[in-house]
Amino acid sequence: MLGVDGIDVYYGESRVLPHVSVTVGRGEVVCVMGRNGVGKTTLLKTIVGLLTPRRGRITWEDRDITRRPPYERARLGIGYVPQGREIFPGLTVRENLMLGARRKSPSRESIDYVFSLFPALAVMLNKRGGDLSGGQQQQLAIARALMADPSLLLLDEPTEGIQPSIVEEIAAVLARIKQEGRRSILIVEQYLEFAREICDRFYVMDKGGVALQGDRHTFRVDEVSALLSV
Template identity: 40%
Template sequence: MLELSGINVAYGAAQILRDLSFSVRAGEILCLLGRNGAGKTTTMKAIMGLLPLLSGNILLEGAPISALPAHRVPKAGIGYIPQGRRLFTELSVAQNLEIGLLARGSGPEVLEDVLTLFPRLRERLGQRAETLSGGEQQMLATARALCLRPKVLLLDEPTEGLQPSMIEAIREVITVMRDRGVAILLVEQRVDAVLSVADRVCFIENGQNLETLDAATLRADHSILERHLGV
């Protein structure tokens, strides 16, 4: 579904990603794990066209998307929930969702499906996004991305700072989307959250591949996590 092949990315003279390669299959949750500064968020931004590639390719269903301008990447079917949410805070919940619907011309049935997944947002459609709690804002950011009808969903630290009930709500939606065949790339610092939902884990360090393993292997042998993350 989504494949990164030997991508190299830099901020100015500082190279961050070095020949990074991995793939995310349809109906799979792949978690990107690494220490702070490993290049996880940079990878997300590169996929979304927010950072240019020095070399390498990014493919969606076998078609190259590396050269697409950033505004075209969501239209291709990639939803992105960045760290910090990046909502239009002065707009209402409904207006934020409408922006998501417009990106790929989604109809009212998509909105209804999203509100079924996030019933709390249905109760707050008229509220400005800035008045929502942190957990509700994360729900809105996720719901807006789902309005794209994404083939691939990128989530960067979706549970950061959330209370347990909100974490569980987000986790449930992620697993629902996986079961619907969406390819999901997850960046998450909470190892327990990773192991509860991930199918595979890709470890990176200094922007390079270390190894990719089934999550079941990590659940059975925590020494691998200690070796790569120092936890």
């Protein structure tokens, strides 16, 4: 389980996350929503170790990882799909996937598993990442993170700017991962119907931190969207 416990995160002297707490249980899918600029990406970057909180702590499977470097957190099973995908456009699909693997020669199972989730990638192995559509690049970014077999998958706006048919494919993949029950998912998502569809619990952030939280039964699209529009 992941515990983000009262973290304060700054850029210089400007505090972006004021005492923010979030948890993700084993096998749980948790959505984080909030207007642009409230600090959702900052939260994920702090969880993966690209930023260090001034106060508060982050625990993962009973370990305090607040000061652990990103590569150690990756090794401990935390996978990250950054906003804007950030695949390597000059490398092939195969090379992008290999960069995600924790070992030099990933097992046949992990390769087969990723291709079973994203069959389209299997036939594009030698294409350059940059020649893929935005939606295909997003699928590649998720597949790359899964190559390391993470037990926690962090996704930052995976449906942003993506055509509806691929949004559906991504939703189906996340539903399948959830059903397998071996991974937890923390997803930043602006597309509320998508979020409500897949989440077990949710948080809505604003400038003051977490403004609203609840579970899928208390998720009301009108209530959440009111917090996103003001």
